[in-house]
Amino acid sequence: MGQISGEEIAKLEKMQAMCAREEKILVLVRLRPLNEKEVMANEAADWECINDTTILYRNSLREGSLFPSAYTFDRVFRGDCSTREVYEEGTKQIALSVVSGINSSIFAYGQTSSGKTHTMDGITEQTVADIFDYIHKHEERAFILKFSAIEIYNEAIRDLLSSDNTPLRLRDDPERGTIVEKVTEETLRDWNHFNELVSICEAQRQIGETSLNERSSRSHQILRLTVESSAREFLGKDNSTTLSASVNFVDLAGSERASQALSAGTRLKEGCHINRSLLTLGTVIRKLSKGRNGHINYRDSKLTRILQPALGGNARTAIICTLSPARSHVEQTRNTLLFACCAKEVTTKAHVNVVMSDKALVKHLQKELARLENELRSPAPAPSHCDYTALLRKKDLQIEKMEKEIRVLTQQRDLAQSRVEDLLRLVGDDRGTRKPVENGHHLSCHTDEKWEDNYSELDSPLMVDSFGRNAMMTMLNTTYTNGLREEDSLTDDPSSQLDETAATNGDQGLDEYCKDVRCIEMEESMEDDTLGSRVNGDAMTQDAISPELIEIREGSHAGNLSNYGALEPRLNNVQRTIDSLTTHPDEVSPESTASENTSTHMIEYDKGYSGRPEGVRKFFPLNYSDGVPRLSRNDSQSSIGTTSIVPSIGANGDEEITSVQAFVAGMKEMASAYEKQLAEKGSGLMGVKDVALDPMHEPSVPSAGWSVEFERLQRSIIELWQACNVPLIHRTYFFLLFRGDPTDSIYMEVEFRRLTFLKEMLADGGQAVVDGRNITHISSLKALQRERQKLSRLMRRRLSEETREKLFEEWRIGLSTKRRRLQLANQLWSNAEDINHVTDSASIIAKLVRFTEQGRALKGTLGLSFSTTPPGRRRSFGWKNSMASLL
């Protein structure tokens, strides 16, 4: 049992005087040793505490440098450190603040079996022992200790000190904040009494067996000790005051993904709720780590409601993140560290909680009243001449500052205006200076000579980008020259003019223009939440369009945006024009017909469009009439589950190639389902498996870290495609469409999770049901082989002999060998580790299926951008219905 030294008591008493001091949450990391199971499985320990504050991932070479390998915290504890050390060197100071009237909270966060309960049991015991010791040494004060214990299990609160299982309710008290109604509060008599109560809690807590922990705590447990103390000499007197504060000991349930630790049924249901609470906890911590701006969603879970003061309020807080060193848990360990990193940035503002007796309070108020009355009777003296001078100087400075700001803003506005004007002029000029297409190839600004002749449509991201941007410019231009039909405002071959524009201005110039346009779009999208519910108008009139453009031209984005509803069908037409024009007349493919059909189809859906998920901008919305995106029978083939598992090419050749439109619609469908599920979150409808996977990841981070995260995700996805035998066309579309734009983050994550789940399902001879079909590893492999055969047939039809031979040479296929096309098809996407190989494979398949930049353009215009969705709402990807059927 720990003894408190005189010095520590002095420190604690000093803290008593501390008033509302801001401090960061203390973040500790505890690495446990490999457990028996892990040792038996010959697991490597990949994490090491290299000093008192840094933990290092020792295996970073294996994964390249995509992840940070060293993480620094207030304190890290090696596997051989005892809980006593964690307490003494970590949490003690914070936990014992409670005796000085300061609230405190100690959390344990980590995946199942990482040592949360092991740690919290010890910390709780030692804190309470030290509190008893403190009381013993401070006889001049009278103490009352009250103990309560609850668990949150499947989002229901249970009293652990009562045999009654009726869930407890939360109530908002104007003075005390959120309180648990009718919770049992035992007044502690002594140490033995405390031990007795803890044993009752242990016996009552929900324990279950998971694959990783035989005695896994399936609930969040909060033990609360309230310490009240008053100076004995004032007891019962008018001026007596009481210090009152609580310390929370929070043993969270495992933060792992449900599929990793649980199997089915009860455990799975638990997983959903556990993770839902943790999801909110993660979101709250992440938001708080970025400052206190905006709404913090404490109320989204019972856990965060109860712990609100500990998370950025009136409390001192320490979080112990527990880790397993085993290689097999590396992903979860990283997630825990990510949580810890965010938690490091969160500040709380604890103050001493003084409770006055009623009499003392009345006296205090009377005094205050007298002071105020006094002030009123004799107002402060008028400012002297000297004060006026100082005041004037201050105002002058303010005016000067504001004038400066006005100058800067005016400059910015002029710049934006001239850019938009340039942009409009450029597009206008280009209409007159277009060049014909040569040999069906566009003049592109890509640099890879190898592909110059044959693959100009798709191989260079630069090219794809410039098209996308130009498409946007075209739309803008079309809108501006509203007297013309879109077809009139474009030429026979917009791609050549667009590419020329890119070449003339350089990519950077375009970047600048597009940034402006995108910025305008984003702001409008954010400001106009009711966009989706607008009625779609007919062809726009001059009056309807001009004000919008005048706003854009003037750099003003805050105006009336009601014209966007009417813009949608017009943009729809523009897209059709782009689609038809980007396909060379000689190259009219079955897909291009399909593409037109799809476009028409989408216009039909447009009519039924009844709204959009909040903050989502889209030009071609799908039907959300019942909240679930519906696609036609044909389109449903493109739904992600089907597209990725079922071969994309039918027996008759290329007729059944999944069109890029269908693919995009599928992505959209899935993201919409995800949005819907988020919307339902509040009503508790979380019929999903991994509800809170990695709650600390933020898919929407368009920050500097995104490019690194994108590369990591892309790499993982490519590996998963390989592991799950995902059709090559699906891989190709995805690879070419999602190139690292911040708005891609949600799709990258959805794809990653979908595949991770699928991989788990298919492992060890398992099967997955996707859109009603049973998929096994073998069946997907066979389908993949059939797809390769079809691709090899397409090579004969769609590539000239010269091109084929060039490819055989490049892919080292002997020109005299047999079945060369099949050899090449078999090589495509066969090496997930070589990004050049992946890029080349995607280029060839794109050529075969005639994927052109239209796909890229579609991505933007079909509303695949979820970029304006608030980050906090982006979590917890829920499987679409077909995936739920796997559970």
Ligand SMILES: Nc1ncnc2c1ncn2[C@@H]1O[C@H](COP(=O)(O)OP(=O)(O)OP(=O)(O)O)[C@@H](O)[C@H]1O
């Ligand atoms: N630092 C440690 N040193 C030795 N053993 C440990 C350590 N941490 C945990 N263990 C042991 O590992 C096992 C699992 O630990 P514990 O139950 O505390 O994990 P947990 O994180 O609470 O898991 P769950 O979330 O499933 O409840 C226990 O047998 C515990 O004694």
